Amino acid sequence: MxxxxxxxxxxxxYALIAPQMAITLVFFFWPASQALWQSMLLQDAFAAKTQxxxxxxxxxxxxxxxxxxxxxxxxxxSTLVTVLGLTLSLLLAAFADRVVxxxxxxxxxxIWPYAVATAVAAxxxxxxxxxxxxxxxxxLHAMGVDWNYLINPTHAMILVVIAAVWKQIxxxxxxxxxxxxxxxxxxxxxxxxxxxxxxxxxxxxxxxLLSPTTFFLVVVNIVYAFxxxxxxxxxxxxxxxxxxxxxxxxxxxxxxxQAMDLGSSAAQSVILMAIxxxxxxxxxxxxxxxxxx
Amino acid sequence: MVEHRPWRALSGHLVLLLGIAVxxxxxxxxxxxxxxxFDQVTTVPxxxxxxxxxxxxxxxxxxxxSTLGSRAPVGRMLWNSFVMAMLIAVGxxxxxILSAFxxxxxxxxxxxxxxxxxxxxxxxxxxxxxxxxxxxxxxxGLIDTYAGLTLPLIASATATFLFRQFFMxxxxxxxxxxxxxxxxxxxxxxxVVLPLSRTSIAALFVIMFVYGWNQYLWxxxxxxxxxxxTVVIGIKRMIAGGDQATEWQLVMATAMMALLPPVAVxxxxxxxxxxxxxxxxx
Amino acid sequence: MAKLAFRDVRxxxxxHEVIHGITTDVDDGEFVVIVGPSGCGKSTxxxxxxxxxxxxxxxxxxxDRVVNRLEPKDRDIAMVFQxxxxxPHMSVFENMAYGLKIRGFAKDDIKAxxxxxxxxxxxxxxxxxxxxxxxxxxxxxxAMGRAIVREPAAFLxxxxxxxxxxxxxxQMRFEIQKMHRQTGTTSLYVTHDQVEAMTLAHRMIVMNxxxxxxxxxxxxxxxxxxxxxVAGFIGSPAMxxxxxxxxxxxxxxxxxxxxxxxxxxxxxxxxxxVVGIRPEHLAPCSAADAAITGSVELVEQxxxxxxxxxxxxxxxxxxxxxxxxxxxxxxxxxxxxxxxxVYLFDAATGARIAT
Numbered sequence: 001m002x003x004x005x006x007x008x009x010x011x012x013x014y015a016l017i018a019p020q021m022a023i024t025l026v027f028f029f030w031p032a033s034q035a036l037w038q039s040m041l042l043q044d045a046f047a048a049k050t051q052x053x054x055x056x057x058x059x060x061x062x063x064x065x066x067x068x069x070x071x072x073x074x075x076x077x078s079t080l081v082t083v084l085g086l087t088l089s090l091l092l093a094a095f096a097d098r099v100v101x102x103x104x105x106x107x108x109x110x111i112w113p114y115a116v117a118t119a120v121a122a123x124x125x126x127x128x129x130x131x132x133x134x135x136x137x138x139x140l141h142a143m144g145v146d147w148n149y150l151i152n153p154t155h156a157m158i159l160v161v162i163a164a165v166w167k168q169i170x171x172x173x174x175x176x177x178x179x180x181x182x183x184x185x186x187x188x189x190x191x192x193x194x195x196x197x198x199x200x201x202x203x204x205x206x207x208x209l210l211s212p213t214t215f216f217l218v219v220v221n222i223v224y225a226f227x228x229x230x231x232x233x234x235x236x237x238x239x240x241x242x243x244x245x246x247x248x249x250x251x252x253x254x255x256x257x258q259a260m261d262l263g264s265s266a267a268q269s270v271i272l273m274a275i276x277x278x279x280x281x282x283x284x285x286x287x288x289x290x291x292x293x
Numbered sequence: 294m295v296e297h298r299p300w301r302a303l304s305g306h307l308v309l310l311l312g313i314a315v316x317x318x319x320x321x322x323x324x325x326x327x328x329x330x331f332d333q334v335t336t337v338p339x340x341x342x343x344x345x346x347x348x349x350x351x352x353x354x355x356x357x358x359s360t361l362g363s364r365a366p367v368g369r370m371l372w373n374s375f376v377m378a379m380l381i382a383v384g385x386x387x388x389x390i391l392s393a394f395x396x397x398x399x400x401x402x403x404x405x406x407x408x409x410x411x412x413x414x415x416x417x418x419x420x421x422x423x424x425x426x427x428x429x430x431x432x433x434g435l436i437d438t439y440a441g442l443t444l445p446l447i448a449s450a451t452a453t454f455l456f457r458q459f460f461m462x463x464x465x466x467x468x469x470x471x472x473x474x475x476x477x478x479x480x481x482x483x484x485v486v487l488p489l490s491r492t493s494i495a496a497l498f499v500i501m502f503v504y505g506w507n508q509y510l511w512x513x514x515x516x517x518x519x520x521x522x523t524v525v526i527g528i529k530r531m532i533a534g535g536d537q538a539t540e541w542q543l544v545m546a547t548a549m550m551a552l553l554p555p556v557a558v559x560x561x562x563x564x565x566x567x568x569x570x571x572x573x574x575x
Numbered sequence: 576m577a578k579l580a581f582r583d584v585r586x587x588x589x590x591h592e593v594i595h596g597i598t599t600d601v602d603d604g605e606f607v608v609i610v611g612p613s614g615c616g617k618s619t620x621x622x623x624x625x626x627x628x629x630x631x632x633x634x635x636x637x638x639d640r641v642v643n644r645l646e647p648k649d650r651d652i653a654m655v656f657q658x659x660x661x662x663p664h665m666s667v668f669e670n671m672a673y674g675l676k677i678r679g680f681a682k683d684d685i686k687a688x689x690x691x692x693x694x695x696x697x698x699x700x701x702x703x704x705x706x707x708x709x710x711x712x713x714x715x716x717x718a719m720g721r722a723i724v725r726e727p728a729a730f731l732x733x734x735x736x737x738x739x740x741x742x743x744x745x746q747m748r749f750e751i752q753k754m755h756r757q758t759g760t761t762s763l764y765v766t767h768d769q770v771e772a773m774t775l776a777h778r779m780i781v782m783n784x785x786x787x788x789x790x791x792x793x794x795x796x797x798x799x800x801x802x803x804x805v806a807g808f809i810g811s812p813a814m815x816x817x818x819x820x821x822x823x824x825x826x827x828x829x830x831x832x833x834x835x836x837x838x839x840x841x842x843x844x845x846x847x848x849v850v851g852i853r854p855e856h857l858a859p860c861s862a863a864d865a866a867i868t869g870s871v872e873l874v875e876q877x878x879x880x881x882x883x884x885x886x887x888x889x890x891x892x893x894x895x896x897x898x899x900x901x902x903x904x905x906x907x908x909x910x911x912x913x914x915x916x917v918y919l920f921d922a923a924t925g926a927r928i929a930t
Contacts, residue, residue, distance in 0.1 A: 003398060003468075006398060007399055007477070012478060012479075014401065016391045016399075020389065020391070023388065026433075026444075027429060027430075028417070028422070028426075028445075029410070030429055031426040034429075091308065092308070096309060098302075099306060100302075107563075108560060109316070110309075110316060112559055114503070115560075117507035118509060119528065127541060128322055133334070133339060138337065230509065234510075234529070252423065256423070262424075269423070272420070273422070466656040470660040472646070474677055474721075475677040476673075480677065484673070
């Protein structure tokens, strides 16, 4: 789609687009190309010698059990966050769509966790689930669970998943609710007349019609779990115990700030970029809301 | 729905109330903790009703941080967070609306190239290019500055595409009428495009303010001085090593203040927020 | 106020020419309607006058200036759009005042002009409203008001009534005529609706596929269409076209049977022609005099007259009969035209064959 009307000026459009182009080039393309270049360099610790090594950094990474472990952690983490987050929010949205009274109040009460920073969300749960003084931990101890996320890897994973899901539920809820409300009521009435009960209506009509929303949210949640949850992990478990919650993004950060291996860190960045690009392409391919030029 | 059975409505309300209770619980506990004394908060179990230290705890952290952990005053951090959120929100909107205007209303060489260069930035969040970007910012001497804190986050395509999409819905005849009325491009921009974009701008502002306020990884890297910390990264620095050293009542007071502004924005401008959220995800 | 002139005006997109040289003059104060089917180039031509489309070749003159290189704002024209193009965030007053404000008119002068235009268009009570609070007809009046206040050399109308319902269209036609009478401003009016063209125009330009097929006063175009296209486009119900061949002086033998008498001189025997007869020029006659004989397939009673659709050799011929007549469907009808009002067109070129 193009505008029929155009203004003519030889310099004005460039002046208008210059700020964005400048920032994009300096803070985006320059660093991204640096990452690509550095991912193929090998530097010694004092940066005295630099050697071009092609894809050796990538080969080393995929031979490194610790890197592969962080891949596994990320996979488990993002699967849990996506599945739990979508299930719970779909449940809430389905009920919110059904109630007539106080619908707006429920909506307001459910959307605000979106506005809480990931790191702050993590701190809230660190406090709730603190092994010695946490309110919820006491309940767990009383039930005979020896809860301690500081030393138990499974507990640590549970903690970060809960914090991540808690924050993301409102986002999923809003999109599911909008999706549900877009389903014509006449369809459900027709199904009811055909004799389908509420559960059957949900699985045979509502859920299929909701699938574009669901697919969109799956991609968004995976991206969220991969990249936006750095704050949760850094502010709660710091990747521990023994790497049990070290996701790919957290590892890039850790290696970049501590290990001083720039080539490896850059290679990790490049792998992350490839993952985001893939996810974005998938999203654009399968969702009809493509950006059209 | 079709059937009218009282128990179904009731079960709906129950599920929703349960959901809300779970969502609210962490905040409630945090709020209670932020009103207690150090001794109360470390008691096992902690009291579950608000104490009397609200004013003292909040006042203390605003003025001079915690005593055992970081001593950076939270008041300064809140200001930094506010400046960062405002600069990111206003900056993104300003550069995006201008570039979208150029792309939609002008034909110029390299237009397509510019469009695609901006489009590609949609794909890469700051987290994945974090160290190379850090190096650029460091080379430019922008560590510990507001510019360094915000500029790399302003480079994003979302807002540009939102505005572009909106501009496409403005009828061509409006621009033609303005040309015949004697308005040049910038006059048309100020008198017609900008007023018509008010809702989009407001919706985007809500989203971007929250986004800016809640940044974590980037401020963690580019701020080294306490007086440049934002509140979100300041909280973590208050949690000292062992449990005994952490003044949870102060950490929770800070957490409450860190989450209140963006939550207030979202709740008060709920309609704009929902609209912005849905539109930026197109 | 001013004259307008088109001198071999052409428009092309790349190598593709869409307007193939239009030449005509528009007199000071004249109301000229450009009419044609969609895609014929009529809107493009108007937009070239406005300066919204570039002129590929030829010249357009407004007053005594060639305006080819001038910006729209410098051409001293005002335009009324099909979708009104009112600024949604401005009041009616602000919409009308905007062009004057940009041109730096004094506040008092702006107010006086807007009030005068509001008086002409009966918009005075609506000046503080926003466009979305107005009906379609009111919006179009505001759009016209925006044109009037500028007191330009020419008004350009781009299908201004197409978004309105039928009843409102009739009323707005009247409003436009009234406005033109009061202002006397040279006007160019684009429409695809031949009724609008017939009722509003002093002169009309009938366009087809980027060419002006005929330029003339409405009744002249109706009575003497220059081409088969014009003949078919102007007049409602549309003219009947029947293929035939020359059969001696004043006679054409229709391919579907029957002989039509005409007053267009001699057509070479055997030459292919198209005979054009308007429904209103067909009348029932005796079987011996009949040019067209066929069975009635459909009867439409419109009150004042009755349209009879008669099957003639596979084609349908429409005859407009007096309101009272009511032929039964299935009966045979014999019809003949007034020879003076039979039009002949060259079957190959569509050009009128006249003596």
